[in-house]
Amino acid sequence: MTEKHRVRFEPVGIEVEVDEDQTILRAAAEQGVMLMHGCKEGQCGSCKSFVLDGDDLEHDRYSTFALPDFEAEEGYTLLCRAHPYEDLTIELLNYDEEMIRSGLPIRSATVGVVSNDNVTHDMRRLVVRLIEPEELRFFPGQYVDFAVPGTGETRSFSMANTSTADGTLEFVIKVYPGGLFSEYLDTKVQPGDRLEITGPFGVFTLRDGRDAPLLFVGGGAGMAPILSLLRSMAERGVDRPATFYYGARTERDLCFDDELRELETRLPRFRYVPALSDAADGAWAGATGLITDVVRTSETDLSGVDAYVCGPPPMVEAAVELLPALGVDEKRVFYDKFTTTGDDG
Template identity: 70%
Template sequence: MGEKHVVRFEPVGIEIEVDENQTILRAAAEQGVQLMHGCKEGQCAACKSFVLEGDMDNIDLERYSTFALPDYEKEEGQTLLCRAHPYEDLVIELLNYDEEIIRSGLPLRKGVVEVVSNEAVTHDMRHLVVKLVEPEEIKFFPGQYLDFMVPGTEESRSFSMANTPSRDGRYEFVIKIYPDGLFSQFLDERVKVGDRLDVEGPFGTFTLRESRTSDLIFVGGGAGMAPVLGLLRSMAERGVERKATFYYGARAARDLCFEKELERLAEKMPGFRYIPALSEPAEDDVWDGHTGLITEIVRANESSLEGMDAYVCGPPPMVDAAIATLTALGVREEHIFYDKFTTTGEPEGEDGP
């Protein structure tokens, strides 16, 4: 344990203590303060904030991407809370925050899960189902994620839950298999029913803002299916009547999944539409749906999205393109909630893996 320092977050007026051996984001999560974040690895910039009071030389940053925090922004006083270790008291201005989410944080818990099933849902994505062995419960909100520890290493990988909270202690994930992916290759080649894995969570702020009643638009690609499916399942279970449209981008028909369930949700939820699109249909695909990048399909189908809330999840190029499209169509930036699925595997395009 290192020396502890007080970090105050403005404009919400919340203070926490941070050990020098912790990142600010980690300390906040342990104390039930749910700051905006995504990858926790210094790649997505969701936790970028401004240092109002404190010496930048007294903030140690773990390795991060200069795409997330360019040098000129660092020189101006911006930092990444998921990488930042404080060595003095600080006052931080949150640039991306939601007070409703900040104050509704759930405590982090470590646990052990047992594999129930590990089945392919596309040629390169797995539907992993696990059940909690210990502790008795890890609470979460639909749209959040768990960290899986990679056996034999000190590494972890993050995966969003596709299910809704329930008493049976089961969790579902949709996981892309990458060539040489540290966890995904382990999942592809070694994970069997009955295996036990260490997890920790919940993390993430890709959750439904319950205080709002606006119509919803979801944009997803690849494994971004998982958290959106969790949100839609939750809305259906609870009878949420907000109108919603889910645009999902894939490359070819073999990359589509959960089609039948989404069709059933459309029957159960009168205000819900599911609109898939293929960016590169295969020659033998029997496809009469939309063709093109998912952002192009959104632009072609929607004349105005003013007043709506948007949820975007998938690879960074798709998320960035979707945010630009949505704002151009009238969605206010503060009402766009996103989760960038950063990866150490192969590069992903706008249409997802």
């Protein structure tokens, strides 16, 4: 058995115990401490922090784009890849104290496939039912990891629904050629099959207690967590000005249009703006262009706005750069950016 060590997070004063074979992020999540994170694979830098006290820690493989060598030498770390070998004190650089203390401990669950249907030519709506346990609590906007059968690998997908009150979880998953999970989903998964999941993870959740206008920017399977947030707003009667810009290539890449239009009636101050980057036939009467370009031309002053971004990594990177230039406080830009496998990632 490996040893456990105490890791203290400042400036919030929270401590967790971390086994040497765990990452700090994983141990915190298991104890209900929700630290800022994104990919959990050392790719995005969302969990980057600074080691104040202690230096005996090792990292699993990570991208130097997320943690450049010079930052690592200065004492920065990625919590999703760091293993402690002594007690540590860590300064959180990106955190929401209310969010940290509201975390739900992660759990493993077995689920049965209810349905696996096309919503576009290359995206699936996967619905599963919890078998053991029968309930898995999560906040709208969070995600779980699916174990890819026979590989020892996992892939992360956001829930599109708002709770497991009916025992089910809903996902919107883009199929990539050669994708480790998505190709398996496309060619093999049938109703009745059993899958293993672990979660919840993620901090792409609606910050309550604020009246700030909301801006959602999405593309591809980034539809799932944003749809979860919008559905939650409708269920709870959250009356905040909100706009959802969703980018697709052609009309056949759009999904959930009818529901989003219906949400415009349930949420009086909500507006749905789909945009196509390839509308060459001229039949499309809506917005055209890359979704970030549509946001740039449609919004002149986003001061005081809370922005939520989820979609393909290039879109997320462009939006995260654009939104502060339009007035959004950098600390009020929340995003999920997942890495992909297969030909497209």
